[in-house]
Amino acid sequence: xxxxxxxxxxxxxxxxxxxxxxxKEISNDYKDKTPVMLCLLKGSVSYFTRxxxxxxxxxxxxxxxxxxxxxxxSTGEVKVTVSPSMDLxxxxxxxxxxxxxxxxxxxxxxxxxxxxxxxxxxxxxxxxKPARRLTxxxxxxxxxxxxxxxxxxxxxLDWDEEYRNLPYxxxxxxxxxx
Numbered sequence: 001x002x003x004x005x006x007x008x009x010x011x012x013x014x015x016x017x018x019x020x021x022x023x024k025e026i027s028n029d030y031k032d033k034t035p036v037m038l039c040l041l042k043g044s045v046s047y048f049t050r051x052x053x054x055x056x057x058x059x060x061x062x063x064x065x066x067x068x069x070x071x072x073x074s075t076g077e078v079k080v081t082v083s084p085s086m087d088l089x090x091x092x093x094x095x096x097x098x099x100x101x102x103x104x105x106x107x108x109x110x111x112x113x114x115x116x117x118x119x120x121x122x123x124x125x126x127x128x129k130p131a132r133r134l135t136x137x138x139x140x141x142x143x144x145x146x147x148x149x150x151x152x153x154x155x156x157l158d159w160d161e162e163y164r165n166l167p168y169x170x171x172x173x174x175x176x177x178x
Contacts, residue, residue, distance in 0.1 A: 004163065005170035009152055010145055012167050015126075018144045019047065022124060023054035025142055026094065034058045035092045036118075038084060040109065041065040043098035043164070046156035047126040047144070051096065062086050066109050078108040088116035094142075098156050099127040103135035110138070127152065127169065145169075 026035070037059050039048040052059065065082035093113060100106055106123065113121055124142035131149040147169075153159045154166030159176070 004153075004159070004173055004176055005166075006173045007171050008168050009147060009150070009171050010155075010169040015144075015155060015168065016050070019050045019126075020054050022142050022144055023051050023056075026051075026124065027055045027057045030057055030059075030092065030094075033092045034060060035094045036060050036062050036084075036086065036088060037094055037096055038113075039063050039096045040098070040106075041082060043156045043158060044096050044126075046164070047098055048096045051124070060086070062088075064109065066105050078105050080109070080112065084113075084116070088113065088118045090117070090119045093118045093121045095121065095123045097123060097125040097140070099129060099152070100125045100138060100140060101129045101132045103133045103138040106138050107135040126155070127157075 037048065037052055039045060039061065041063055042065070052061070062084045063082060064080070064084050066078055066080045095109065095113070097106060110121070122142070123138070123140040125140045126144040128140060128143045128146045129149060130146065151159070151172040152169050153163040153172055154168050154170045156164050157169065158164045159172055
């Protein structure tokens with residue numbers, strides 16, 4: 001599987017350490033609340049699971065699926081195929097994202113979520129790639145790592161649905177870009 005990886009960007013130990021730190025930050029900020037941890041499927045599952053396991057507060061899970069990617073590029077068209085299953089009105093929602101790249105998907109997700117009238121809404125992302133941002137107003141409160149403008153995969157992130165199961169975040173070799 002490693003034949004497509006140019007280099008390991010973030011290893012397992014770095015992931016574990018930083019996710020525990022983010023979990024502690026969120027737990028401290030929400031110690032008197034019960035946030036809805038809203039996992040954006042599919043890429044965020046690894047981060048979501050590890051993050052929630054390390055939080056020491058009451059919380060609930062929900063899921064949403066939205067995508068704008070095909071291969072290594074954003075299509076620019078966001079499709080929502082799974083909506084939250086619970087009523088989010090007056091709840092504290094934390095959107096759990098794997099990576100914020102162009103911001104197009106998350107911008108659309110935020111508009112949808114705001115229409116549910118939550119008490120508050122924040123974003124946590126494992127990876128933030130601000131160099132590619134095409135939208136304003138996407139400012140995650142809880143960030144695992146700020147990364148350079150390279151196509152990454154592993155730890156939930158995919159390349160055409162493959163390589164999500166790598167236990168680290170790696171950079172795709174240049175020759176695989178379409």
